[in-house]
Amino acid sequence: MGDSPLALDAEQMRRLGYRTIDLLVDRLTGDPGPVAVAATPEELRARLESPPPAEPTGYDEILAALERDVLPFVARISHPGYLAYVPGEGTWPGALGDLIASALNIDTCWWLGASGPSALELVVLGWLRDWVGFPAGGGGVLVSGGSAANLTALACAREVRVGAMDGGAVLYMSDQTHNSVARAARALGFAPEAVRIIPADISGKIRTDALLAAITADRAAGRTPLALCANAGTTGTGAVDPLSDLAAICAEHGVWLHVDGAYGASACLVERGRAALAGIELADSVTLDPHKWLYQPIEVGALLVRDGALLQRGFQIGADYLYGIKAAEREVNFSDLGLQLTRSSRAIKLWMSLKYFGVDAFRRAIDRCFDLAVHAQALIEASPDLELMTEASLGIVTFRRRPQGADDEPVLERINAEVARAIEANGEVFLSTTRVRGRYALRLCILNFSTTAEHVERALELAATLPVDTAPGRAVATETSYAPLAEGWLRRARLDVDALCAMPLFAALDEEQAARVLRDSHEHHALADEPIVEQWQLTRDLYVVLEGSAQVEVDGEVVRTLEAGEFFGEVAALDWGAGFGRTRTATVTATEATRLLVLDWQLVAALAAELPVFAETLERVSKERLAAR
Numbered sequence: 001m002g003d004s005p006l007a008l009d010a011e012q013m014r015r016l017g018y019r020t021i022d023l024l025v026d027r028l029t030g031d032p033g034p035v036a037v038a039a040t041p042e043e044l045r046a047r048l049e050s051p052p053p054a055e056p057t058g059y060d061e062i063l064a065a066l067e068r069d070v071l072p073f074v075a076r077i078s079h080p081g082y083l084a085y086v087p088g089e090g091t092w093p094g095a096l097g098d099l100i101a102s103a104l105n106i107d108t109c110w111w112l113g114a115s116g117p118s119a120l121e122l123v124v125l126g127w128l129r130d131w132v133g134f135p136a137g138g139g140g141v142l143v144s145g146g147s148a149a150n151l152t153a154l155a156c157a158r159e160v161r162v163g164a165m166d167g168g169a170v171l172y173m174s175d176q177t178h179n180s181v182a183r184a185a186r187a188l189g190f191a192p193e194a195v196r197i198i199p200a201d202i203s204g205k206i207r208t209d210a211l212l213a214a215i216t217a218d219r220a221a222g223r224t225p226l227a228l229c230a231n232a233g234t235t236g237t238g239a240v241d242p243l244s245d246l247a248a249i250c251a252e253h254g255v256w257l258h259v260d261g262a263y264g265a266s267a268c269l270v271e272r273g274r275a276a277l278a279g280i281e282l283a284d285s286v287t288l289d290p291h292k293w294l295y296q297p298i299e300v301g302a303l304l305v306r307d308g309a310l311l312q313r314g315f316q317i318g319a320d321y322l323y324g325i326k327a328a329e330r331e332v333n334f335s336d337l338g339l340q341l342t343r344s345s346r347a348i349k350l351w352m353s354l355k356y357f358g359v360d361a362f363r364r365a366i367d368r369c370f371d372l373a374v375h376a377q378a379l380i381e382a383s384p385d386l387e388l389m390t391e392a393s394l395g396i397v398t399f400r401r402r403p404q405g406a407d408d409e410p411v412l413e414r415i416n417a418e419v420a421r422a423i424e425a426n427g428e429v430f431l432s433t434t435r436v437r438g439r440y441a442l443r444l445c446i447l448n449f450s451t452t453a454e455h456v457e458r459a460l461e462l463a464a465t466l467p468v469d470t471a472p473g474r475a476v477a478t479e480t481s482y483a484p485l486a487e488g489w490l491r492r493a494r495l496d497v498d499a500l501c502a503m504p505l506f507a508a509l510d511e512e513q514a515a516r517v518l519r520d521s522h523e524h525h526a527l528a529d530e531p532i533v534e535q536w537q538l539t540r541d542l543y544v545v546l547e548g549s550a551q552v553e554v555d556g557e558v559v560r561t562l563e564a565g566e567f568f569g570e571v572a573a574l575d576w577g578a579g580f581g582r583t584r585t586a587t588v589t590a591t592e593a594t595r596l597l598v599l600d601w602q603l604v605a606a607l608a609a610e611l612p613v614f615a616e617t618l619e620r621v622s623k624e625r626l627a628a629r
Helices: 010-029 041-048 059-069 092-103 115-132 146-161 179-187 208-220 243-253 264-269 271-276 309-315 347-357 359-382 409-426 453-465 497-501 511-520 601-610 612-628
Strands: 139-143 169-174 195-198 224-231 256-260 285-288 301-305 386-393 396-401 430-436 439-445 522-526 531-533 542-547 550-554 557-562 567-569 587-590 594-599
Touching: 010 059, 041 059, 092 347, 115 139, 115 264, 115 285, 115 301, 115 347, 139 146, 139 309, 146 169, 146 179, 146 224, 146 256, 146 285, 146 301, 146 309, 169 179, 169 208, 195 208, 208 224, 208 243, 224 243, 243 256, 264 271, 264 285, 264 359, 271 359, 301 309, 347 359, 359 386, 359 396, 359 453, 386 439, 386 453, 396 409, 396 453, 409 430, 409 439, 409 453, 409 601, 439 453, 497 511, 511 601, 594 601, 601 612
Parallel strands: 169 195, 169 224, 224 256, 256 285
Antiparallel strands: 139 301, 285 301, 386 396, 396 439, 430 439, 522 594, 531 587, 542 567, 542 594, 550 557, 550 587
């Protein structure tokens, strides 16, 4: 029959391998160039679109095309100036581990087919388990990343605690929680009303009083508090929830405590990290991504479970076509511990990296990131042009440019959006943006082991000095790298255009404007006795009551009850004495389960500019409320 048309001999394999390694080493050790470069879809289609070749193409030609038309248009996550999102600089031994796993086409689905790599995965998982402080009976599974780990954790919790999908089961998460948890809830079949978004305090940590109120109300209503997803390093600011307090609450109320430490949990390797993450060892499950702060090539995440036997209870399902691969005692089929059947060996790269460098090298790298974040904070505090928004936490610092005398929030937002765009265009460093207590902020995330003090200093120098328009003027719409969780599926507005326009406040909207409101607003579902906004709280949203009612209290005195169709919020001009852009002077509390439509200040400002009658309504109601005081 002849040789296979897809087979290569040893000499060909070595030649292609050496040529590929040369390309990679040259790219990794050469001039790093701009941090992030993107081409337009049209340009890339022009470069790349072609019919698949019927005949072979020379390997040098293939690599040349990659170098010319593909690889230049990649954000270089390993760049020392990559300070955006959550960077993850890979290690070369880790990359070679990926090459080994791919070249040998290892499938760790079953013990018989990959007992060596499976045993290696158990070893690596044991290391991670010990680092977070789980007991010897803890187990886990390596997955693609934090999103898969969070989904696997919630699926395990649901199966263990309630079994089949139960419409009364409730999930709890902070308004700072990563949106992968919302996606996991949707994928698992939780309806939006079965998910509680618990407000965070001024430091970005979940409020335990609000969590307790939500759990108590759900129990009273006959629902089942199932799981809480706590944060060990929020993506926006690096905040760590009070894990010990949350563990006590969850233990008392029978709630599964899952900790999303996708990037932050690796800090448990160092003393400052262990202090910040105190209580993580009390969780039922923990997400940890080695492809972030353990410097592994993408993809490798980990789910760790305090009681390792629960994973198999959650996922093992037999099938005729799997006959013969059942694990014997002490053997592990990783396909029984998660969602994947066919799965590559993700353990080899992590094991090789840790063995080659030693764990102390990783500790020094993480400690250095802590030092650089503290250094960045000190520079921001010393700068007359920069304002610190949140203190250094697990490698993240947020700040903004604030020219002398600039106090108008919309203008500051425009200025900092322009700063972010100018830094990206400059190319030397790259940072992202977020919101801190509703205010637009620039964000440094310092995780790469190659980042130096000079890169941090240059980023702050550019933020303080790049020319932008600092003059007062009309604010422009901006986006942040990390949008609030409430803007996603969990709180998508359930109104249609007709129902919206039937409300007095929105009666003058045309169809296009109404559609924009539904697209850009979100819903908030408040429980009975839940504070929606609090006196002196910094917030700039407009709330419209859709169902239920809310009570307005000023200095301890109830002044009004709001019913469906009525609205409140600081952007409603001088609402109960709170001026635009200042703290409010009233507390609004739901008196029953209440559904609200939430419009941010930019959307309200745009509608007010387009529709004088809308602006007049806000002004009239505000004056009436002031007069009532």
